[in-house]
Amino acid sequence: MSLKNRRACGLLSENNIGETIKVSGWVNRRRDHGGLIFIDLRDRSGLLQLVFDENFSDFTIVEKLRNEYVIEVEGELRNRSEEAINDKLATGRIELVGQSIKILNTSKTPIFDISDDTANVDENVRLKYRYMDLRRKEMQDNLILRHKVTMAMRKFLDLNGFLEIETPMLGKSTPEGARDYLVPSRVNPGNFFALPQSPQIYKQLLMASGMEKYFQIARCFRDEDLRADRQPEFTQLDIEMSFVEKEDIINLVTDMIKEIFKETMSVDLADSFPRITYKEAIDKYGSDRPDLRFDLELIDIGEIVKDTEFKVFQSVLKKGGTIKGINGKNCGNILSRKEIDGLTDFVAQHGAKGLAWIAIREDGISSTIAKFLSDSELENIVKAMDGQIGDLLMFVADTKEVVNNSLGALRLELAKRLDLIDENELNFVWVVDFPLFEYDKEENRYVAIHHMFTAPQEQDLELLKTNPLEARAEAYDLVLNGTELGGGSIRIHDYNRQKEIFDLIGFSEEEAKVQFGYLLDAFTYGAPPHGGIAFGLDRIIMLMRKCSSIRDVIAFPKTQSASDLMLGAPSYVTEKQLKELSIKSDLKKDK
RNA sequence: GGCCCCGUGGUGUAGUGGUUAUCACGCCUGCCUGUCACGCAGGAGAUCGUCGGUUCAAGUCCGAUCGGGGUCGCCA
Numbered sequence: 001m002s003l004k005n006r007r008a009c010g011l012l013s014e015n016n017i018g019e020t021i022k023v024s025g026w027v028n029r030r031r032d033h034g035g036l037i038f039i040d041l042r043d044r045s046g047l048l049q050l051v052f053d054e055n056f057s058d059f060t061i062v063e064k065l066r067n068e069y070v071i072e073v074e075g076e077l078r079n080r081s082e083e084a085i086n087d088k089l090a091t092g093r094i095e096l097v098g099q100s101i102k103i104l105n106t107s108k109t110p111i112f113d114i115s116d117d118t119a120n121v122d123e124n125v126r127l128k129y130r131y132m133d134l135r136r137k138e139m140q141d142n143l144i145l146r147h148k149v150t151m152a153m154r155k156f157l158d159l160n161g162f163l164e165i166e167t168p169m170l171g172k173s174t175p176e177g178a179r180d181y182l183v184p185s186r187v188n189p190g191n192f193f194a195l196p197q198s199p200q201i202y203k204q205l206l207m208a209s210g211m212e213k214y215f216q217i218a219r220c221f222r223d224e225d226l227r228a229d230r231q232p233e234f235t236q237l238d239i240e241m242s243f244v245e246k247e248d249i250i251n252l253v254t255d256m257i258k259e260i261f262k263e264t265m266s267v268d269l270a271d272s273f274p275r276i277t278y279k280e281a282i283d284k285y286g287s288d289r290p291d292l293r294f295d296l297e298l299i300d301i302g303e304i305v306k307d308t309e310f311k312v313f314q315s316v317l318k319k320g321g322t323i324k325g326i327n328g329k330n331c332g333n334i335l336s337r338k339e340i341d342g343l344t345d346f347v348a349q350h351g352a353k354g355l356a357w358i359a360i361r362e363d364g365i366s367s368t369i370a371k372f373l374s375d376s377e378l379e380n381i382v383k384a385m386d387g388q389i390g391d392l393l394m395f396v397a398d399t400k401e402v403v404n405n406s407l408g409a410l411r412l413e414l415a416k417r418l419d420l421i422d423e424n425e426l427n428f429v430w431v432v433d434f435p436l437f438e439y440d441k442e443e444n445r446y447v448a449i450h451h452m453f454t455a456p457q458e459q460d461l462e463l464l465k466t467n468p469l470e471a472r473a474e475a476y477d478l479v480l481n482g483t484e485l486g487g488g489s490i491r492i493h494d495y496n497r498q499k500e501i502f503d504l505i506g507f508s509e510e511e512a513k514v515q516f517g518y519l520l521d522a523f524t525y526g527a528p529p530h531g532g533i534a535f536g537l538d539r540i541i542m543l544m545r546k547c548s549s550i551r552d553v554i555a556f557p558k559t560q561s562a563s564d565l566m567l568g569a570p571s572y573v574t575e576k577q578l579k580e581l582s583i584k585s586d587l588k589k590d591k
Numbered sequence: 592g593g594c595c596c597c598g599u600g601g602u603g604u605a606g607u608g609g610u611u612a613u614c615a616c617g618c619c620u621g622c623c624u625g626u627c628a629c630g631c632a633g634g635a636g637a638u639c640g641u642c643g644g645u646u647c648a649a650g651u652c653c654g655a656u657c658g659g660g661g662u663c664g665c666c667a
Contacts, residue, residue: 029627036624053624067617084625092627109618112602115628116616120603124659177667197667224666349594349663451667549660560660 003072010046014093016077021096023048024072024104026135027065028115037062040115041073041096044140049086049095050075058101068107068114068135075099123551127565130556142553146541148264150217153237156256162213162239167202169195169219174515176452176505178222181232189582195221198534201519203240204453204491207530208522212242217537226560228549229483229539233558239488240532246474246490249531250430253478253486257428265544273428273478281431286324286408288434291482293427294420296411298324298404301395304380310372312356316397323397326407327385328414331392332359335417340392346413347396350406356395360387369395412482423546429479433457436464436473437504445506450475452501453519454489455531468504474531485540488533495523 007021025043035054039062040047050073052062065071075098086092112121114135126133133139154164173180173194180194196202198220206214218238226232241249254272261267274292281290284297302323305313313323328335335343344355358367360382370378385393394410396403415421436456437446446468448454455474456464463471475489492498498520502512512520538550551557558564578585 031626031629032623033626033629034623036626038626038629040627047627049627051625081625084627086627089627109601113617116602122598122602122659124598125602127659178665200667222666225664227666228661230666351663448667454667559658561658565659 006072008045009041009043009048010090012048012077012091012094012096014079017079017094019077020074020099021077022072022074023050023096025070026107026114027067027069027071029067030065032063037065039065039071039073041071042115042135046090048091049080049089050098051095052098052101056098061101061103062098065103066107066109068110069103070105070107072102072104073098073100124565127557127559130566134555139552142541142545142547143555145264145545146537146553149260149541149544150237150537152260152263153215153217153256156259157213157215157239160213160252162215163211165206165211165214165216167196167199167206167216167218171196171202174201176448178224181221181223184581184583186581197222198236199238200451200453201516203238203532204519204527204530205522207240207242207491207493208525208527210242210528212528214241214532215239226558226562228551229536229542231538231550231554231557232562234550234554235537237486237535237537238532239534240530242528242530244490244529244531246432246476246531249488249490249533250476253533253535257478261426261544267426269426269428273430275430275432277433278431278435278472279433282404286404286406286411287482288431289477289479289482289484290429290431291412291415291421291427292429293422293425293481294415296326296329296414296420298326298407298411299385300324301381301384304384305373305377308373308377310369312354312369312372313397319399321398322400322403323395324403324407325381325385325393325395326411326414327387328392328394329388329418330390331414331418332361333390335392343394343410343413347406347410350409351402352396352398352406354396355410356397358382358387358393358395360389360391360393362389425481427481431477431479432475433472434475434477435469436460436471436501437468439469443506446504448501448505449473450487450489452505453491453498455492455497456501464500464504476533478533478535480540480543483539483543484536485543486533486535488531490529490531493523493527493529495520498523 003024005022006024009023009025012021023041023043025041028040028042028047030040031038037052039050039052041050052059056062073096075096077094077096080093080095110132111125111129112132114132117136117138134143157164170183170193173182173192178197180197182192182194185191185193196218199216199218203214203216216238218236219233220236221233223232224230239253241252258269258271261269276290278288281288283300284290286298300322302317305323306317308314316323340357347355356369358365358370358378358381365378373381381393387393396406398406434449436449436454438449439445440447450473457472457474460471473489475487477487478485492501499509499512502516507515538553541553542550545553547553556564556566563569
């Protein structure tokens with residue numbers, strides 16, 4: 001029997017009844033009735049029930065089959081009898097009667113159950129035996145969707161005139177941004193390449209090259225600590241276009257996202273996504289990636305208590321801080337005193353020194369701070385926050401940053417506890433009008449919020465000279481359910497403008513030339529106006545598949561300590577290798 | 592670097608300082624011709640992550656360490 005003419009298990013149907021068919025795959029499960037054995041055969045397309053009875057010439061081979069053996073079987077496809085139909089299976093109305101069988105490979109007893117849909121196996125084990133984990137249907141579906149999404153992206157962008165262009169992995173370390181992964185250069189001792197944190201500069205140079213419309217499904221590397229949605233290497237859909245304005249890019253990628261959801265999940269999204277300014281997002285939700293599936297808005301009560309006697313509020317306001325509250329609807333009834341104390345610990349993780357609260361009860365107000373506030377202040381606060389009986393009003397008074405961070409996080413936490421989130425909703429929002437800079441107190445200078453090639457908004461150009469922190473950028477982020485899917489900007493394409501920005505973030509002319517001379521040069525040879533965006537592919541797939549970590553949509557991900565449990569990477573290398581690279585380690589080797 | 596959680600047969604788990612360390616699935620042997628989480632009978636399988644401490648006695652308490660996860664910092 002040759003491997004040719006193999007059919008896909010999951011694609012067979014009643015249309016194939018009576019045909020002699022060859023299938024091959026893995027033994028998903030066997031049911032041995034003595035003189036009759038059923039095998040659920042699994043291949044990538046699905047499951048098919050095979051039947052063998054004791055009259056079959058190679059029945060002794062069938063008796064030896066175990067889970068995950070790889071077999072090839074030829075036989076006749078037939079209808080199951082009425083009572084034997086299994087509605088849970090796509091191929092539940094048919095079965096293959098085995099007429100010949102060959103064991104292509106045996107398998108040790110699987111470490112965990114491949115046929116079980118639930119991934120309730122320790123992630124350690126799954127990662128060490130990743131090739132087994134990836135046999136599970138859930139994981140196959142994740143990678144299949146990922147494939148479909150990238151295909152849809154390529155198709156959409158191709159139809160819109162984009163060129164897919166590869167850029168180098170071995171590039172140059174640049175200041176700002178994340179920590180680089182470095183690669184030593186053997187032929188240039190003491191010199192290092194950096195793996196790209198993103199193809200940002202390359203794609204701008206491609207615009208200077210006249211490519212006009214570029215995209216790449218690009219691997220990016222950042223040597224920072226890991227999270228559920230952060231891996232040291234991850235994939236971006238990277239896009240850049242010439243002769244465009246912000247609206248062109250927003251419109252294009254809105255259409256692309258719609259197309260992707262339609263084509264891969266048959267989901268119809270709205271024609272356009274709502275927009276929110278950065279300022280409004282921070283003011284109302286305490287985050288630049290607000291989850292708008294629920295309300296729980298932050299309310300500033302600074303104005304109400306501006307003349308308060310309450311020392312804590314007084315001193316915060318005097319120092320230019322902020323006092324905001326959030327109304328935990330009905331929380332007064334739901335949360336115990338202990339749980340409320342727990343929320344205090346929760347906001348403390350985000351820097352808040354305390355969580356003041358006012359519980360509105362049937363019999364009046366219960367509060368940690370009521371005694372420090374006047375009746376009218378109290379009344380106005382309750383009114384401003386629409387406090388009803390049963391509500392729990394919670395407040396943080398601190399610097400603007402701490403207030404927004406802690407209440408933004410509390411908002412999400414409350415939504416979870418109060419079960420306010422509709423898991424099936426797809427809430428897209430564009431966040432626009434980001435500031436160009438923020439102030440870094442440690443380094444005592446401005447730093448770019450997006451990156452230093454982002455163009456300022458036309459009407460804010462004057463502010464660059466007077467009050468740079470007020471200047472807004474021509475930048476935009478696309479947020480889905482509180483996760484930043486992607487972000488981009490219109491770039492600077494003018495030599496002097498770019499120098500001005502470098503100057504503001506404290507780059508000397510000298511330094512700018514050394515670091516980015518080639519880019520500045522490019523601007524002097526007719527670089528077109530351009531802009532673009534980049535999307536986190538892993539995050540998109542994670543959200544589409546409702547996974548809790550991008551590890552589940554990456555074939556071979558790394559653990560939180562950035563290691564690969566299957567390969568045992570990273571690992572020590574030989575002294576000879578290091579020597580060739582002119583590298584010395586100051587760590588004691590323990591092997 | 593900080594905080595929090597987890598680590599017990601192959602897998603998932605139970606386990607008030609004193610048990611022969613619980614149960615389910617899986618595995619092995621035998622039986623079984625319509626199952627699909629097949630069934631029935633029997634069996635094997637655990638240095639309780641590692642090291643140290645407290646104690647007459649530690650899976651259990653304490654400390655350290657290793658591994659995994661969540662999160663803050665960090666991630667333009």
